[in-house]
Amino acid sequence: MADQRPAARPIALRAGAAGSALSRFGRRGLGMLRRTPFPRPTLRGWTVLAVGIGLVGGGLVASMSVAVSAGLLLLVLVVAGVVTALAVAAPLRASRSAPRATVQVGEVYRERVTLRGSGVRFAPRSTLLVREQLDDLFVSTGDAASLVTIGPGQPPAVLDVEALAIHRGRATIGPVTIRVEDPFGLLRIDRPVVPAEEVVVVPGTTPLAALDTGALAGAVSADEGRVGQGGSADDSELRPYRPGDPIRRVHWGQSAKRGVLHVRQTTQAQPPGGRGRPRRAPLLVPAARPRRPVRAVRPRRRPGVRARGRGGGERRPGAVGTDVPGRTRQ
DSSP states (O other), rough: TTTHHHHHHHHHHHHHHHHHHHHHHHHHHHHHHHHHHOEEOOOHHHHHHHHHHHHHHHHHHHHHHHHHHHHHHHHHHHHHHHHHHHHTTTTTTEEEOOSSSEETTTEEEEEEEEEEEETTTTOOOEEEEEEEEOOOEEEEEESSEEEEEETTTTTOEEEEEEEEEEEEEEEEEEEEEEEOOOOOOOOOEEEEEEOOOOEEEEOOOGGGGGGHHHHHHHHHHHHHHHHHTTOOSSEEEEEEETTTOOOOOOOOOHHHHHSEEEEEEOOOOOOOOOOSOOOOOOOOOOOOOOOOOOOOOOOOOOOOOEEEEEEOOEOOTOOSSSOTTTOOOO
């Protein structure tokens, strides 16, 4: 009895280890099955399934064992296809690697999708269709879908995707899906293996260092000739930006051409002949009108009305001499 106890203890330990390993693999397998959609029959699969059910039903009615056996064989073939498709599609893992999530209009977006199998030695080898879904903001410049082989001893499958950005906005890349079929072509599984990601497409820009300074020399010199000589609309000169200058005075057009920030500096308008001489402006003064001599206005006399003289007497029109007060000359 004492010799049997030590021998039974290792057996119990091994049994416990085997049970825990089986339970762990069982939980992992159930998790994979939950993430994997159930296989859908293809046109061939629906045909085989219908024929098998018909043979089994007809054989039972007609008591024909051969028909029943043939129908059961077809149904077993469909079940075997379901098991094979699930065994291939469930343990697949994939990852997406992209250098950046922001591209400019006109640039090529590149990414790499890596697909790995389960790594189990007795796993079946199969050919899969890996497909990446692109947004309408991109145009594929290569193949966004490829057939890859997964199986024991095979290196990870790689799919390189290149797409040209043609419009700005927020684009959705993905998800990456795989299509698995059983060896008989009866069933099909479409499973997403990599979730969708957002890629931002911004407007295209040109760095200032890439501009041809020689081609812009004429435009810059012509603009310099206009600015500061009274030819510009805001009558201003340009000078390099200094800390403390208000940002509203920055001349963005000239700053882009010269590669350095320049600000407007309001100055007095200068003549086209040179900057050193002051500009003369004519002053128009209205000329004074000549004054006319003032004439004494004599009141008009009515005919037949006597005018009173200095002494208070009356005199007739046309009378000559001195009037005598109180008398009237006849």
